[in-house]
Amino acid sequence: MTGVLSPEQVAHFNSEGYLCPVRAFSAEEARLYRNKIEDFEARSGEEVNKRLKIKAHLAFPWLVELARHPRIVSAVQDILGPDVLLFGSSAFAKNARDPRFVSWHQDSAYYGLNPHQEVTVWLALSRASTESGCMKVIPKSHLGPDLVHEETFDADNLLARGQKVTVDESLAVDMPLEPGEFSLHHERTVHGSPANMSDDRRIGIAFFYMPAHCRSMLGRRSALLIAGEDRHGHWDRDPEPRFDLDPESLAFMEEVWASYRDDATTKQAARLT
Numbered sequence: 001m002t003g004v005l006s007p008e009q010v011a012h013f014n015s016e017g018y019l020c021p022v023r024a025f026s027a028e029e030a031r032l033y034r035n036k037i038e039d040f041e042a043r044s045g046e047e048v049n050k051r052l053k054i055k056a057h058l059a060f061p062w063l064v065e066l067a068r069h070p071r072i073v074s075a076v077q078d079i080l081g082p083d084v085l086l087f088g089s090s091a092f093a094k095n096a097r098d099p100r101f102v103s104w105h106q107d108s109a110y111y112g113l114n115p116h117q118e119v120t121v122w123l124a125l126s127r128a129s130t131e132s133g134c135m136k137v138i139p140k141s142h143l144g145p146d147l148v149h150e151e152t153f154d155a156d157n158l159l160a161r162g163q164k165v166t167v168d169e170s171l172a173v174d175m176p177l178e179p180g181e182f183s184l185h186h187e188r189t190v191h192g193s194p195a196n197m198s199d200d201r202r203i204g205i206a207f208f209y210m211p212a213h214c215r216s217m218l219g220r221r222s223a224l225l226i227a228g229e230d231r232h233g234h235w236d237r238d239p240e241p242r243f244d245l246d247p248e249s250l251a252f253m254e255e256v257w258a259s260y261r262d263d264a265t266t267k268q269a270a271r272l273t
């Protein structure tokens, strides 16, 4: 499948640094994926945000399937070209009436990629509205400077290090999504999201895609081939889960998450921007 995005939508992404909404699948299908997440939470007794971070797709084959969903991949290829790798994915859930938020930040400060060409797809599995704390972006910020982040470690911040930058919030644009829709943003686009003031959970999965020519500036890392070919060999292969909660891929996921939270790794990434 190609051409999910029109030339106008691609031009909007390139000039503004974001695009929204694009439909991946129906609200009914989104409900099935939400049920899988909530089933995992009920069985494990832990919130999906707790461990499904950075490489969430290593926990479940159905998350790999979602990362390779033809409409999502086609939209990403419309922006990045044919050869696409996925270096990460993260669950971002806020409960009903939840004060937790995501501070303004640029993903590029922590991803350690060169060139900065990563594109995030944020897929809504429940309604992400202004009321429920949908993502907001600062248009055109991907064309501006790399900003210095302050790490706050605020307990209500869904980002592991509570990193934040100061922005003129009057410039912000909301990215509301219905279940089954997704938004796209460039890794240098400043974004964040406020508390959930609604009576339902706001649940989304973020997938981090890059063209196969991107290099890791944080040493050898791994990624998943999503589409096309990897003619560059800059990345090792992620161990794909063979079944739900495959202990081998889960152990790898935990290792990567621990390293991301490690001060030395993230400081190194921040110095590189």
Ligand SMILES: O=C(O)CCC(=O)C(=O)O
Binding pocket: 092, 102, 107, 120, 122, 133, 134, 135, 191, 192, 193, 204, 206
């Ligand atoms: O879920 C959110 O509100 C923020 C997600 C985010 O920061 C991202 O996808 O890069």
